Amino acid sequence: MRKILAITAKEIYTVFRDRNLILLMFATPLVLSTIIGLAFGGIGDSDVPDFAAIPVAVVNHDEGVDLQETVNLQGQFANLDALPFNLQDIGLPSELSGVGPNPLLQSGSELNFGDILAGILLSQPITGTATLGGAEIDVAQFECTLLGPPQEEGAASFAAEGSLDDLLDATAVQDAEQARAAVQSGEFAAAVIIPPGFSRRMIPQFAFDEGGRLYTQPADETGSVEVYANNGRPISSRILHSVVAGVINQFERVNVALSATLETSVNTLVDSLAVGDIDLSAVNLPATAAALQGLDATTLEPLGCLIAPGANNVTVAQQPLDALQEAPQFARIIVPIGAAQAVFFALFTGVFGMNSIYEERKYWTLQRLIVSPTPRSYLLAGKLVGNLAVVFLQILILQAALTLIASAVLGAPTFIWGTDIAALLAVTVALALCVSGLGVFVVGLAKTPEQVQLFGPMINISLAVLGGAFGFALPEQAARFSLIYWGVDAYVDLSLSQPDVSLNILVLFCQGLALFLLGTWLFKRRIDL
Amino acid sequence: MKTMVEARNLRKSYKRADGSTIEAVKGVDLDIHQGEIFSLLGPNGAGKTTTISMISGLVAPTEGDATIGGHSITKQPMAAKRLMGFVPQEIALYPELSARQNLAFFGRMYGLGGKKLSRRVDELIEFVDLADRQNDRIDTFSGGMKRRVNLAAGLLNSPPLIYMDEPTVGIDPQSRRRILDTVKLLRDEQDMTVLYTTHLMEEAQELSDRVGIMDHGEIIAMGTQAELTQQVGEEDRLEITTGAQNVGEALTERMQQDIAGLTRVLYNPPEPIGENSGESTPARLTVFAKRGRTALPQIIQTLDAAGIDIQSVEVREPDLEAVFLALTGRALRD
Numbered sequence: 110m111r112k113i114l115a116i117t118a119k120e121i122y123t124v125f126r127d128r129n130l131i132l133l134m135f136a137t138p139l140v141l142s143t144i145i146g147l148a149f150g151g152i153g154d155s156d157v158p159d160f161a162a163i164p165v166a167v168v169n170h171d172e173g174v175d176l177q178e179t180v181n182l183q184g185q186f187a188n189l190d191a192l193p194f195n196l197q198d199i200g201l202p203s204e205l206s207g208v209g210p211n212p213l214l215q216s217g218s219e220l221n222f223g224d225i226l227a228g229i230l231l232s233q234p235i236t237g238t239a240t241l242g243g244a245e246i247d248v249a250q251f252e253c254t255l256l257g258p259p260q261e262e263g264a265a266s267f268a269a270e271g272s273l274d275d276l277l278d279a280t281a282v283q284d285a286e287q288a289r290a291a292v293q294s295g296e297f298a299a300a301v302i303i304p305p306g307f308s309r310r311m312i313p314q315f316a317f318d319e320g321g322r323l324y325t326q327p328a329d330e331t332g333s334v335e336v337y338a339n340n341g342r343p344i345s346s347r348i349l350h351s352v353v354a355g356v357i358n359q360f361e362r363v364n365v366a367l368s369a370t371l372e373t374s375v376n377t378l379v380d381s382l383a384v385g386d387i388d389l390s391a392v393n394l395p396a397t398a399a400a401l402q403g404l405d406a407t408t409l410e411p412l413g414c415l416i417a418p419g420a421n422n423v424t425v426a427q428q429p430l431d432a433l434q435e436a437p438q439f440a441r442i443i444v445p446i447g448a449a450q451a452v453f454f455a456l457f458t459g460v461f462g463m464n465s466i467y468e469e470r471k472y473w474t475l476q477r478l479i480v481s482p483t484p485r486s487y488l489l490a491g492k493l494v495g496n497l498a499v500v501f502l503q504i505l506i507l508q509a510a511l512t513l514i515a516s517a518v519l520g521a522p523t524f525i526w527g528t529d530i531a532a533l534l535a536v537t538v539a540l541a542l543c544v545s546g547l548g549v550f551v552v553g554l555a556k557t558p559e560q561v562q563l564f565g566p567m568i569n570i571s572l573a574v575l576g577g578a579f580g581f582a583l584p585e586q587a588a589r590f591s592l593i594y595w596g597v598d599a600y601v602d603l604s605l606s607q608p609d610v611s612l613n614i615l616v617l618f619c620q621g622l623a624l625f626l627l628g629t630w631l632f633k634r635r636i637d638l
Numbered sequence: 639m640k641t642m643v644e645a646r647n648l649r650k651s652y653k654r655a656d657g658s659t660i661e662a663v664k665g666v667d668l669d670i671h672q673g674e675i676f677s678l679l680g681p682n683g684a685g686k687t688t689t690i691s692m693i694s695g696l697v698a699p700t701e702g703d704a705t706i707g708g709h710s711i712t713k714q715p716m717a718a719k720r721l722m723g724f725v726p727q728e729i730a731l732y733p734e735l736s737a738r739q740n741l742a743f744f745g746r747m748y749g750l751g752g753k754k755l756s757r758r759v760d761e762l763i764e765f766v767d768l769a770d771r772q773n774d775r776i777d778t779f780s781g782g783m784k785r786r787v788n789l790a791a792g793l794l795n796s797p798p799l800i801y802m803d804e805p806t807v808g809i810d811p812q813s814r815r816r817i818l819d820t821v822k823l824l825r826d827e828q829d830m831t832v833l834y835t836t837h838l839m840e841e842a843q844e845l846s847d848r849v850g851i852m853d854h855g856e857i858i859a860m861g862t863q864a865e866l867t868q869q870v871g872e873e874d875r876l877e878i879t880t881g882a883q884n885v886g887e888a889l890t891e892r893m894q895q896d897i898a899g900l901t902r903v904l905y906n907p908p909e910p911i912g913e914n915s916g917e918s919t920p921a922r923l924t925v926f927a928k929r930g931r932t933a934l935p936q937i938i939q940t941l942d943a944a945g946i947d948i949q950s951v952e953v954r955e956p957d958l959e960a961v962f963l964a965l966t967g968r969a970l971r972d
Contacts, residue, residue: 115746119732126734473730477791480694481747482719 112483116491117498124462124499134458134503135510138450143514145446147439162278165349166288166300167230169281171223171307222311223303226334226356230301231279276348289337299349302335311360313368323375325368338585347598351607439518440525440604443511447525448600449578451507452540452593455500456572459548460565462496463628467558489629496548501541508537527603532610536599539617543592546624547572553631592620642799642831643670643693647702650688662688664855665702670833670848672798675825677842678835679958680852681968686835687727689852690801693833694724706799720748723800725792727807729784733777737768737787740776741794748795762790766820782813789817793824799831800824806841821845839959851962858965867956869964873901874930875954876937878923881947882908885923889944897936899928904967920949924963 124130227233280297282288288300310333313325334357336350469475478488508526515525526533551568555561575583576593588594599613645668651661663685670676678686691697693704695711695718704711706718731740741759745751750758763772766786776784785805792800802821806814822845824830836842842849843863850860859866890903903925908918923941927933930953941948954960962968 111751112747112749115743119735119743123732123734472733473726473728474732476691476696476726477724477730477744478747480696480719480722480724481744482716482749483747484716 112487113491113494116478116488117495120462120465120492120495121498121502124458130458134454135507138447138454138507139510139514142443142447142450142511143518145442147518163276163299163349164297165230165277165279166282166291166297167227167279167303168283168285168288168300169223169227169303170285170305171221171303172305173221173223174308174312220308220312222308222360226301226303226307226353227281229356230277230352231281232277277352292337298338300335300337301349301353302337304333304335307334311364313364313371323372323379325372347601347605351602351605354607440515440523443515444525444604445597445601447507447511448597449573449576449593451504451511452544452576452596453569453573453578454507455503455541455544456547456569456593457565458503459496459500459544459546460551460561460569461548462499462545463492463548463552464558464561464565466492466552467561471558493545493549493625493629496545497541500544500548501537504537504540508533525604526600527606527608529603529606529608532603532608533600535614536596536603536610536617539614539621540592540596540599542625543596543617543621546621546628547592549628550624550631551628553628592617595620640672641669642672643668643676643704643706643833645669645689645693645702645704648689648692648699648704649701650685650692650697651700662855663692663699666852666855666857668693668704668850668857668860670799670831672831673825673829674847675821675832675834675845677846677849678833678852678857679837679839679842679849679962680835681837684837684852685855686837686852687803688855690803690833690835694722694801695719696724720795721797721799723792723795723797725789725800725802725805727804729776729788731776731784731787731791734775736773736775737779737790738763738772740787741791744791745794750794758794758796762793765793766790780813782809782816785809785813785817789820796828797830799833802832802834804836805834806836806838818844839957839962843958849958851958851965853962853966859961863958866958866961869961871901871956873926873928873956873960875956875960875963876923876925876927876930876934877950877952877954878925878937878941878948879950880921880923880941881949882921883946885921885941885944885946889940889946890923893925893937893940896940897927897933899933900925900937901928902926904963926960926964 124134282291282300285300285302288297288302291297292300316324318324334353336353338350466475469478475488479485512523512525516522547568551565552561555564572591572593573579575588576591576597577583577588578593578597585594595613595616599610599617602608602610602613645666648663648666648668649661650663651659653659666685666689668689678689680686688697692699692702693706693711695715698712703713707721709718709721711718731737732743735743738759741762742755745755745758763769766789768783768786768790771779771783776787779787789802789805792802805821806817809817818841821832821834825832832845834842834845846863848860848862849866850857851866852858859869884907885905890905893903894900903923906919906922906924908921911917911919925933925937934951934953938948938951
């Protein structure tokens, strides 16, 4: 282990002693990023027309769900037969066992998540009524305390805040194809297309297992909201994506909370019935049903979380928007550009760092190491870890330097990479693994150092073009093949206080590991002299 | 006498790009005793470096094996490598690191650390007389100084055996003298076994207790210098550089017949140096004679009569060069 560490330390030391290399590793990406940042982001904390009033098309095909169906026992609760008793036997009327109309909800009572999402994006106050137990209730009265106290009350307050109104210039469009075409033509930066069945997907589906326990069935993945983005405006589409994801996350959080509450309550009730703690003969079900007729919005508080758009807006969706609006223009530009340049130049470090094995062979230091009582696997491990560490440090130092530059340009200390340091480090580690893995792979693939010098830059530049490091973006499907895309996407998300970069880390880690192993296998022959 | 290195039937073949195979070393057998300087002498391309590379574990032999202090280099490489130091022909040092950093780094590769490593580095810096330059980068050193650090790096683990592959290539006479003295010192004061490869007959002659002469991948002669020179007898060797005129076979035969004491006459005609330089090596006549100085006037007279220009004449006592010439018909420098 000490020998591996000694080789790693030597690798790091020699890299950071080489002035030319330092110039390539640090000065060039910093200068490029700063120039691009200043050219497109301006100096100081000016208002930014680019990211205000992002033109967005909103298409809502969601037909909503009938609330009566939602509380329909046979429709909603699958496998009712698994209960340890018979519903009819315990005197439940046929209506509650799923046959005939539900006495709590009148036909026509509906819930439409698509309308709520569209309303949020269009900055329209959500008004309307929910019909519960025969009584019409204004949805604006609903509050959601399930997830903590709301900052504002009800739907009406949402429109008053108007934060999305500043950011988005949303237009309702009827047809999805028409919206996509408008995005392609540049009329809109992106389109949010809410598919049919969206509400149905959002409503938790319950079932009883074989033991008669209630559980929530996995949600159907079909019917996801589509954000159709214009690739020429990647940042705008990212912003929109984060808004939509935030609202939907909130829907899902409420659903999870409701499901958990319902599962606990029902299972406790079923247990009590099964052991005879509750004497059903003493329960006056018709009276209970009548009492339920009198429920008001305050009693149905959890349902309010589903319906009240104010709850959705305040707790999740607004968080990234605040971050965006607080971030100055230069910072918004320097993050994706700087991250892309950092990763792009790190690719060269990765490839040429591993290529140093050829240099060592040429100058016989490799032979001297092989003749020493050091296993070849240690030599390789030391080289690989050294390269990984150099790439990791390069990206970190570039991030620190870009932070300093951004602070200097903006005239105030500004940490542009978000506040989640652990996630930032995790992304950088995964990225360093991926970059040095690619280096090992390229060097392992090439037969001579000359081939590395030829193919290395070709591969790096191709990845940079794919990943959008040169300022123009290719279709996302193509960009996903580039590790630069995954890295930059993660850094931008973190800078927007979007902490969920686990997919990016996973992709980078897996890609890096695969390249590392494949490259190592190819590379081992390089130290077989 | 304890055997430090024992090689049996060492062979190394390489595949060419066209698929054919070239055999660089063709079944070398070797025994090197503890505390001796053993030189592998041969022209460039004779297979000396490949042999030393196999014995040091740098390249795997295609066939055969070698043991170092009883440890097989192919089966127990780590144990064998702990007993050896290695001084390659090239300056195997990191140019961007200082002499001290280089030695410390390679010392760690031999498992040294802490004060022990620091002390050993101090000793070696002192040994190669570079204390005042120890913290300077290697790329600021002269060729001779680099060679000395290169040598020191091979001594880090205080090995009982050290391989030196042409360690004096490309350095000035002063530095060369220093290295040769150091090699003798290692044997005489530290009882170190030295395997030394060179294409310079003078070095092999000065240093070696025993010599193995290699040519075309084979050891063609092996023994002490006295044993080897006996193979060519007590003959002097006359090296005569001639003009461009062709010394024909008829003339060399006539010389052998007419001049008493001549045993053999070899003629090397001029050969072009490079493809387009237009220059060529001088023609050289090598004459083996029982009493070279006595025969010399008659040789000169015969050549003069045949119209051959004589540019220089050198009379040499029996040496390793003569052995090589006698065995291969070529000079070492060829």
